[in-house]
Amino acid sequence: xxxxxxxxxxxxxxxxxxxxxxxxxxxxxxxxxxxxxxxxxxxxxxxxxxxxxxxxxxxxxxxxxxxxxxxxxxxxxxxxxxxxxxxxxxxxxxxxxxxxxxxxxxxxxxxxxxxxxxxxxxxxxxxxxxxxxxxxxxxxxxxxxxxxxxxxxxxxxxxxxxxxxxxxxxxxxxxxxxxxxxx
Numbered sequence: 001x002x003x004x005x006x007x008x009x010x011x012x013x014x015x016x017x018x019x020x021x022x023x024x025x026x027x028x029x030x031x032x033x034x035x036x037x038x039x040x041x042x043x044x045x046x047x048x049x050x051x052x053x054x055x056x057x058x059x060x061x062x063x064x065x066x067x068x069x070x071x072x073x074x075x076x077x078x079x080x081x082x083x084x085x086x087x088x089x090x091x092x093x094x095x096x097x098x099x100x101x102x103x104x105x106x107x108x109x110x111x112x113x114x115x116x117x118x119x120x121x122x123x124x125x126x127x128x129x130x131x132x133x134x135x136x137x138x139x140x141x142x143x144x145x146x147x148x149x150x151x152x153x154x155x156x157x158x159x160x161x162x163x164x165x166x167x168x169x170x171x172x173x174x175x176x177x178x179x180x181x182x183x
Contacts, residue, residue: 008022008044009043009045013041014071016041037081039051048088048179049086053077056084061151062076063075093138094138098132098135099129099173104161131160131162134160135157140177142173143175146174153168
């Protein structure tokens with residue numbers, strides 16, 4: 001059964017103060033819904049969301065799972081800019097990710113079914129992932145740095161023949177973790 005909705009509440013002020021916006025599905029422009037592009041705190045009541053620092057699902061991505069985030073630093077943001085969000089599609093609890101060092105599913109590859117804080121420890125020789133395939137039910141978060149740090153990207157079930165297909169500026173990926181299904 002596919003789960004592609006949830007509930008996220010975005011607040012202009014820290015500690016859940018000021019104007020708020022409740023989102024139950026994709027929202028491509030917070031400003032059009034009455035909230036300026038400044039978000040200082042968030043409550044994710046159900047599901048998991050990928051939020052973007054610009055409207056139209058563009059810019060830096062932030063993954064927010066069920067829980068409370070009283071200030072923007074809690075979701076690893078450098079500032080309070082946020083312009084759009086969408087729920088992360090998850091279909092169950094079976095996770096499988098295959099990452100490739102080459103474009104179009106070529107070169108050395110590794111398969112994951114659990115979180116991995118350092119892909120190179122699994123046998124990859126490079127810090128670049130140029131293509132990947134997401135199998136099974138769950139979504140994954142890719143990180144540019146080891147130990148789930150740095151710029152992040154959400155990948156959901158499907159094939160990605162190039163890093164640009166998951167909206168990355170470069171193919172540098174060094175860790176990956178599963179998005180927990182909280183529905």
